Every structure is written in C-alpha cells, then in structure tokens.
Amino acid sequence: MGEAEKPIGVFDSGVGGLTVLESMAAMLPGEDFIYVADQGHCPYGTKTAEQIGDRVEKVTRYLVSCGVKAIVIACNTASVRIDRARAVTDIPVISVIQPTCARAVEVTRNKKVAVLGTVSTIKSGTYQKILQESGVTCVPLACSEFVEYIERGGSEEEGERLVRDKLGAIKDAGMDTLVHGCTHFSLLEKYMRKVLGDINYVACGQPAGEELKKILARSGALNAAGGRIRVLTTGSVEGAKRSMSWFGAAHEGVAHVDIE
Numbered sequence: 001m002g003e004a005e006k007p008i009g010v011f012d013s014g015v016g017g018l019t020v021l022e023s024m025a026a027m028l029p030g031e032d033f034i035y036v037a038d039q040g041h042c043p044y045g046t047k048t049a050e051q052i053g054d055r056v057e058k059v060t061r062y063l064v065s066c067g068v069k070a071i072v073i074a075c076n077t078a079s080v081r082i083d084r085a086r087a088v089t090d091i092p093v094i095s096v097i098q099p100t101c102a103r104a105v106e107v108t109r110n111k112k113v114a115v116l117g118t119v120s121t122i123k124s125g126t127y128q129k130i131l132q133e134s135g136v137t138c139v140p141l142a143c144s145e146f147v148e149y150i151e152r153g154g155s156e157e158e159g160e161r162l163v164r165d166k167l168g169a170i171k172d173a174g175m176d177t178l179v180h181g182c183t184h185f186s187l188l189e190k191y192m193r194k195v196l197g198d199i200n201y202v203a204c205g206q207p208a209g210e211e212l213k214k215i216l217a218r219s220g221a222l223n224a225a226g227g228r229i230r231v232l233t234t235g236s237v238e239g240a241k242r243s244m245s246w247f248g249a250a251h252e253g254v255a256h257v258d259i260e
C-alpha cells in the first residue's frame with residue numbers, strides 16, 4: 001500500500017470527535033478514516049494531565065499499529081497532551097487547538113472570545129495563552145457536565161436547561177465569538193444560540209480539516225480513491241450506537257476494541 005492509500009487515524013474520548021470527522025470526511029471524501037471513541041475511558045476532561053497523557057499515548061500506539069499515515073486528535077483535552085503522541089511516532093499528529101484558535105482570531109472583530117472547554121482544557125490555560133498572544137481577550141468557561149450529558153444522550157429540555165444555567169456566567173461578558181473548545185460542544189450550539197444570540201461560533205472540525213489537508217498535500221499523501229470510515233469504541237457497542245445515532249451511517253458498523 002502506498003503512503004497516500006493509508007487511512008487517517010482520528011480519536012476522541014467519545015462521540016465529540018465525530019463532529020471533527022464529519023467535517024474532515026466532507027472536505028476529503030477520498031480518504032479512509034479510522035475513528036476511535038475511547039468511551040471505555042470517557043470523560044477525559046476531569047482526569048489528571050498524566051492520566052490523559054497515558055490515554056493519548058496508548059490510543060496513538062494503537063492507531064500507528066493500524067498503519068495510519070496521520071493522526072488527528074479530535075479532542076481538545078487530549079490535544080493538550082500531544083507531546084505524548086509525538087513521543088511515540090514520527091507521522092504527522094494534528095492538534096485541534098491551534099487551528100481553532102487561529103480561526104477565532106480571524107473572525108473576532110472586538111477581540112473578545114469565549115472559550116468553552118472541559119475542566120482540564122481550561123485549567124491547562126492553553127487557549128488563554130494562545131489567544132492572549134494574538135491580542136485577544138479570552139473568556140474561559142469550564143463545562144465538563146456537557147460531556148456527560150451528550151455521551152448519555154439526554155433529553156432536549158435537559159440540554160437547553162443545562163446550557164442556559166451554565167452560560168449565565170458569561171452571558172454579559174461582551175464577546176462576539178465563542179469557541180467550542182471541546183469537540184462535544186458544537187452539538188449544543190442550537191441551545192447556546194438561544195442564550196448568546198447570533199455571535200460567531202467556531203468549531204474545531206473545519207480548521208482542523210484544513211490543517212490536515214495542507215499537511216497531506218505537502219507530502220503528496222492525499223488520497224482520492226478511498227472514502228471508507230471505520231468507527232471503533234473502547235466501550236460497549238450498544239452504548240456507542242446510542243450515543244452516535246446522530247452521526248451518518250458509519251456508526252452502524254461500530255465495533256469494540258480494547259486499547260490498554
């Protein structure tokens with residue numbers, strides 16, 4: 001198999017990264033993807049940096065053993081520990097954080113950007129630092145409870161209430177842009193719009209996909225002949241099917257994998 005024909009590895013703690021995969025598959029329809037939902041270890045966002053690093057290393061090793069040509073860490077929490085992935089492979093590994101920050105800096109007019117992330121991502125200060133260095137004021141908000149709600153597949157009413165309660169803290173902060181600094185959160189955007197109105201909403205999928213495309217093009221590794229998506233979970237297949245039901249047909253073939 002030539003380099004271009006190899007699949008691209010993508011992972012997240014759960015279903016959030018499928019929002020990134022969806023954008024990437026639309027931008028790169030000729031690529032094959034292997035997606036790992038590390039649901040046996042979800043959530044990442046309330047774990048220690050060391051525990052998250054361990055999962056990043058193990059999932060990366062697994063994807064490398066599948067023969068992928070690049071890895072996209074479709075999870076902000078895990079992207080903070082990209083060092084643990086880069087320590088075990090020389091293939092390109094892409095973080096969602098830098099491309100997403102760059103997009104937010106591009107679209108904000110008043111230079112004030114809210115970043116919603118997990119407890120761990122917000123605590124790491126990664127978004128705050130990058131935005132500040134670009135002359136943008138960051139309004140951070142840790143919302144790990146959104147992850148649990150999404151993975152469980154709670155009701156519409158609960159989702160709206162949860163988002164309304166949480167966003168009350170930043171409702172009047174004056175930002176013109178909000179970053180979904182957790183890949184799960186763009187699934188809640190419809191509720192966020194009801195509270196914050198028509199500001200800019202920046203998700204990780206498009207910026208990360210553009211970064212991936214650029215890197216593959218540079219090394220002549222773009223594929224036009226594939227298009228298959230394989231979805232794996234380290235949790236139960238039944239649970240995965242339930243939590244992934246909003247995501248195209250690919251989730252129907254979801255299979256279990258142990259990554260320890």
Ligand code: DGL
Pocket residue numbers: 012013014016017042043044045046074075076077078118121144147181182183184
């Ligand atoms: N979707 C992940 C992110 O982008 C984290 C969810 C979790 O806490 O596991 O940060």
